[in-house]
Amino acid sequence: MANKVTKIGILTSGGDAPGMNAAIRAAVRTGIYHGLEVFGIMRGYSGMLDDDIIPMHSRSVANIIQRGGTILKTARCKEFYEPEGRKIAYANLKKHGIDGLVIIGGDGSFRGADKFSREYDIPCIGLPGTIDKDIAGTDFTIGFDTAVNTAVEAIDKIRDTADAHDRLFIIEVMGRDAGYIALHSGIATGAENILIPERKTDIDELIGSLLEKEKRKKLVNLVVVAEGDGFGGADEVAKVVKERIPQADTRVCILGHIQRGGSPSCLDRLIASRMGYHAVECLIEGKHNMMVGIVNNKMHYTPLEKAVKAKQKISDDWIKIVKILAS
Known part of the structure; x- marks a missing residue:
């Protein structure tokens, strides 16, 4: 990206997962630390279409790291799948001057972000937020x-x-x-x-x-x-x-x-905080259309188009362990 990101929007999309609030907190405070303006987009892509976009400050994310769910709410938005819906979403982002997005969700959210970014040249960084641990490119997903x-x-x-x-x-x-x-x-x-x-x-x-x-x-x-x-x-x-x-x-x-539901575990708070921080760092460095993951305890970046549901075969060793230990 040639243009420097100055205002970022953060949203949560798809199913909620414990630790999403920790990721929001990390992204908001990292953005503010770097002098960016930060906005929260309510109810995922639905809020983008409805212009339900609010400015966020350091105190906006106080006392949320221990809370389950997501303070930004979440929803699935069929209208965003259509070109006209994405056009409306872009117009609302430009109204606020938002020139970068952090999307916390699963592979459906990432596909939408990747398509939107390519159409309107807005850099998007994805964080894997799903309890199912079924996203390729990371050992952990937020909430699992x-x-x-x-x-x-x-x-x-x-x-x-x-x-x-x-x-x-x-x-x-x-x-x-x-x-x-x-x-x-x-x-x-x-x-x-x-x-x-x-x-x-x-x-x-x-x-x-x-x-x-x-x-x-x-x-x-x-x-x-x-x-x-x-x-x-x-x-x-x-x-x-x-x-x-x-x-x-x-x-x-x-x-x-x-x-x-429930208060996120220590691990989920840690990985969400780490991923949220690196998501904003990616936007500042000019990276876009990437998912931030963790592999072998190191940050790992996967193109959004490839960060889809992992279909890897669960090892037969696991099943053998079940049979032996439960005999």
Whole structure:
């Protein structure tokens, strides 16, 4: 970029994730430190179209690092997918003199930012904010650590009641397209079986495993299921289990949106702060259309067009660990 960035806008888009506020705080205060004017764009791209854009100061982000959710709100905006919508968004940004954007969200948000930037020559820097940990180009996404720890805490409590009643619990965690929350929380809580979107669910194998454990009088079992599991999630798995193993005292628990909320963990606060700082540094240095990530504990920059949902295969070693440790 030939022109120096002087006014930046910050927005959060897509699903909320614990740690987004820490990223906002870091970006706002880094911008102010460098003498930039900083604006908050409410409700993601919707706020850009509605001109819901507010000036932000150092005190605007006081006492938010420990809060879940996002003070800028978030939304999905279909109008931004259309050229006319992006044209309106650009006009509103120019009205405020905004010449750089920090977008905290997932791959859909990044695709929109990349297209917008190419059309209107506004530099955009993306921060990976999603609890699913499914973005290529970073070892961590903002919110994953908190979400998985929330799931672990809940599953630990479920195991207590399962143990008291000799019950089989089928627990659904978030992860429509990625099974990282299920995999990590399942291993950390000693789940007997873990079902994830990256592997085709073999229901016969699951039933066989549960029957084998029943023969050994292992009556307390936890099955952790990602919501995007190919079989249809916890309710569908439970239907088959109840039909094929009617003697088991089977219960279903869907953790749902509690995984999105809550005070962010130390790790999420640290990576969000680090990423927010480097996002503004990128804009000042003239970089644009990049996602700021962390790989091997070092900052890593990925073109927005390539920072899409990671489709890497989850290693068979993880699945082998589950089977051995839960035997």
